[in-house]
Amino acid sequence: MKRCKRSTPGWAPWGAAALLWAAALSPVVPGAAEDYRSWQALSEDRLHDPANPNLHELQQPAEALSALPQDAVGNKVRWVQALREGLIQPRTNILPETKIQILDLDLIYGKTGDRGYVRFPHRAHSEWLDCANCHEKIFKQKFGATQFNMNDILQGKFCGKCHGAVAFPLTECDRCHSVKQEEFNGSLGPQKVAR
Amino acid sequence: MAPWDPKRSPAESARSARGATSCPSSGLLARFRRVRRWMLFALPPLAFLAPMDAPAEYADVVINNNSEREGVRPVIYPHWFHRIRFRCKVCHSELGFEMKAGGNNITMLGLMDGKHCGMCHNGDVAWSLENCNRCHSGLPGLKTGIRGGHQSTGPGEY
Numbered sequence: 001m002k003r004c005k006r007s008t009p010g011w012a013p014w015g016a017a018a019l020l021w022a023a024a025l026s027p028v029v030p031g032a033a034e035d036y037r038s039w040q041a042l043s044e045d046r047l048h049d050p051a052n053p054n055l056h057e058l059q060q061p062a063e064a065l066s067a068l069p070q071d072a073v074g075n076k077v078r079w080v081q082a083l084r085e086g087l088i089q090p091r092t093n094i095l096p097e098t099k100i101q102i103l104d105l106d107l108i109y110g111k112t113g114d115r116g117y118v119r120f121p122h123r124a125h126s127e128w129l130d131c132a133n134c135h136e137k138i139f140k141q142k143f144g145a146t147q148f149n150m151n152d153i154l155q156g157k158f159c160g161k162c163h164g165a166v167a168f169p170l171t172e173c174d175r176c177h178s179v180k181q182e183e184f185n186g187s188l189g190p191q192k193v194a195r
Numbered sequence: 196m197a198p199w200d201p202k203r204s205p206a207e208s209a210r211s212a213r214g215a216t217s218c219p220s221s222g223l224l225a226r227f228r229r230v231r232r233w234m235l236f237a238l239p240p241l242a243f244l245a246p247m248d249a250p251a252e253y254a255d256v257v258i259n260n261n262s263e264r265e266g267v268r269p270v271i272y273p274h275w276f277h278r279i280r281f282r283c284k285v286c287h288s289e290l291g292f293e294m295k296a297g298g299n300n301i302t303m304l305g306l307m308d309g310k311h312c313g314m315c316h317n318g319d320v321a322w323s324l325e326n327c328n329r330c331h332s333g334l335p336g337l338k339t340g341i342r343g344g345h346q347s348t349g350p351g352e353y
Binding site: 133 | 251275341
């Protein structure tokens with residue numbers, strides 16, 4: 001097979017390509033100061049029927065979500081942060097007799113292969129959820145009594161029941177696998193919250 | 196001159212061995228190589244377009260267990276709208292909504308009795324049930340399920 005002799009390479013086209021790429025990728029660089037988020041209008045989300053005469057009565061996602069702290073995934077909103085900063089005040093109950101419980105206890109899960117250990121913050125979860133949403137149906141209260149792995153989670157079981165559906169998606173590995181194995185010298189399981 | 200001629204530099208021999216001196220710039224392969232470098236310029240604009248194409252909002256739920264069979268549009272339930280106003284526990288604990296799209300037997304009769312959505316959508320906590328089209332707002336033919344939107348289409352189980 002005959003091959004062509006290359007003409008002098010020249011760095012100009014490569015430089016130009018690199019600049020273009022940098023411009024294209026800049027919106028996904030975390031910590032970018034500007035807000036690049038956008039939300040699909042309801043009439044164009046391939047879900048709502050544009051022929052619906054009452055469609056305009058519904059709130060547009062952009063109107064509600066653009067005021068909340070930025071995220072790159074999901075609804076593009078940091079929901080836990082929005083709640084903590086008081087930017088949203090979602091009701092905790094409808095029935096007056098409902099008991100509101102918030103647990104401030106972290107769990108550290110080991111056996112995570114090459115990934116960091118998992119820190120599970122009860123506080124962030126119990127601010128949104130009731131204990132009974134997870135215990136005892138999905139997770140036993142005793143640490144280590146429920147066996148599960150990443151494969152189950154990707155199938156939509158255990159953590160995957162919410163993460164990947166309503167809570168931040170499973171592409172965000174390090175948000176759960178947040179404890180560096182080589183820097184962790186405590187014991188696994190329930191522990192006081194590190195602040 | 197043979198490519199292995201000791202009088203020539205190794206680089207020169209290699210070039211000659213590849214037949215570089217007689218270069219036909221036509222032919223499909225050569226044309227593909229010339230086009231390939233332009234792909235570098237064509238791809239970045241595509242990266243601009245990709246995030247804009249996300250259908251639905253993350254965690255929107257389509258409920259079409261009975262709707263279309265009964266002659267109304269499927270229901271679109273927006274999680275994002277409701278979680279600004281209510282914590283998960285209100286619906287998934289107090290109201291007893293199963294955490295599975297289509298896993299609740301929701302009927303209009305039930306709603307009128309104050310079950311499911313009817314616990315709030317009663318004209319007291321939220322607007323009442325006569326606003327059919329606010330919920331029954333989906334495109335015909337949608338299947339029951341949770342929609343992913345940005346970066347995830349949801350786990351297999353849904």
